[in-house]
Amino acid sequence: MDCKYYIGIDIGSTASKVVVTDNEFLLDSFCMPTGWNSKETAKAIIQKLKEKGFSEDMACAATGYGRICVDYADKNITEITCHGKGAYALFKVNGTVIDIGGQDTKIITLEEGMVKDFLMNDKCAAGTGKFIEVMANRLGCDFGELYALAYSGDALSISSMCTVFAESEVISYIGSGEKRENIAAGVIDSVANKVISLAKKHGIKGEVMLTGGLSFTPYFVELMSKKLDKKIHTHPLGRYAGAIGAALSLRPKQSNPIVFD
């Protein structure tokens, strides 16, 4: 498609991410909560794009679990393909992309900039953002506070593979008077362990890239890196990887790569 603006929209379970590019540069990126109605979110996004003046001569691709709600999209692509494409554009290396989303965790193998193989978590929320959200609620704090607490704690073991059972493990720690920071550290540790076991099951090849909301938490990145004994690449636009992949899928083949740094 030959247009002035290429717009990628990633409607995730928790947050919706939007990027706008032209044929050379990333022009804009923004993020909003998905809320309870993906159709409303899609409407709010097009409204915002109009206000910003990007709605003329644009092409739009939607991804993420709410992608079918973007009825004005020209293209509909799964988040797996988009995350692969987006991660390759950001990191410019092949290897293994780990994306921890609100309800899905994806492990993607990239070869020659293409998705070669992938694995997603099962129906269960353990090892996803949802798990942290549930536990933060239980500990009466928000995400930021949870990481801060975890940083100063010694991880208690939370071994259950099920979020609901893990929550009862947390409750029994609270009941037995364990320190909040140790429980918080246990929560983060448990997510890292679950993600790593999924990644190892899939097989880790080449460089490891982390995208999604958790890639902004240095504590978590450091923990993952220590457990994997490997450098983990992150990028300031990491949470936009899916939206970037969607936008890139719209550009004519043979286009010059867009500069994201």
Next chain:
Amino acid sequence: MLRLPENFESFPEARKSGFMKMKAHKDNGGKIVGTYCSFIPTELIMAAGAIPVTLCATSEEPIAAAQEHLPSNLCPLIKASYGFALTDTCPYFYFSDFIVGETTCDGKKKMFELMNDIKNTYVMQLPSSRDEVALTMWEAEIKKFWKKLEDFYGVTITEEDVKKAILQKNAERDLVLEYLDLGKLNPSPISGYELGTKLDTLSFIPSMEERCKQLRERIDEVKADWEANYKGKVSRKPRILITGCPNGGVRDKTIKVLEELGADVVAFDTCNSNREKIEKVDTTLPVTEALAKKYLNINCSVMSPNTNRLKFISDMIDDYQVDGVLEIILQACHTFSIESYNVKKSILAKGIPYLKVETDYSKADAGQINTRLEAFLETIAV
């Protein structure tokens, strides 16, 4: 897109219409033996003058009832089989004079103990290897089943009766294979959803003659359609092979979705298709030895080792010009689940994309599966 013939009979429809035919058969004094698995030598049932029928095992409805007796983290096929029996909602179970189970996996063999309290359930002891000792034992089991049928019905089964049944079954296997071979045509003229559904519903038709007639008609129709409308055209649709567990209970959220997303499901390494049909019963050997050999060679993951299956899938990929493999694992099916590690390895080594989906009969994960299948197709560039 999914292509279905105008007179396509869905699985529930076929189950319902077969019921009336089966009732008529029974009302006329006909004999029926219920089975669950392709390891059962149905030639013996036919030789006894009875009709072998595959019993209901692919619906979510009776699972809740089954879980009153069975653990919930068990394979849905086993739970549904038992649940249908317990709630008396499978007409074929109801009409069966007795049930033949088999010790294929742990879940099944222990479930059959409980099923025996509902209806007479005879269990064939299937060994899990293919060496001489196993073959001797399995042949003895086949002789024992022969005797069971004679005692139960008060009839004598002669070697001639069995030979006749072997010839009939071999001919039916050839016809089913010819039907499955339609998947080799490129572009594919028939939906994999139709192929699989048809094979699952065949055993609801009591008359072998009628079964073969229906298959013959459909084969000729599809071949004529291919000659007229498909031949020589190029298709960009990815061609998918299905392997793994029986998929009747999850066909709608896997195979149907794949085809709606623009793929052609063309080949099946599953128990209702090539896996059981490929090897015929050797008519030059003594009958019990011939039956024992044929059935012991079925490439089911309950056999150990089962390396033949890897070669078999690899050959099918070539024969059916396959672009990607979807392995369907039913939740808690340990043998297929463990074997999938080697299946994946051997398929990827061949340079063919592979996806494994583990699921049960519920609709809870339909959305997630949809995304995985869509992403899988996006990775297959045809």
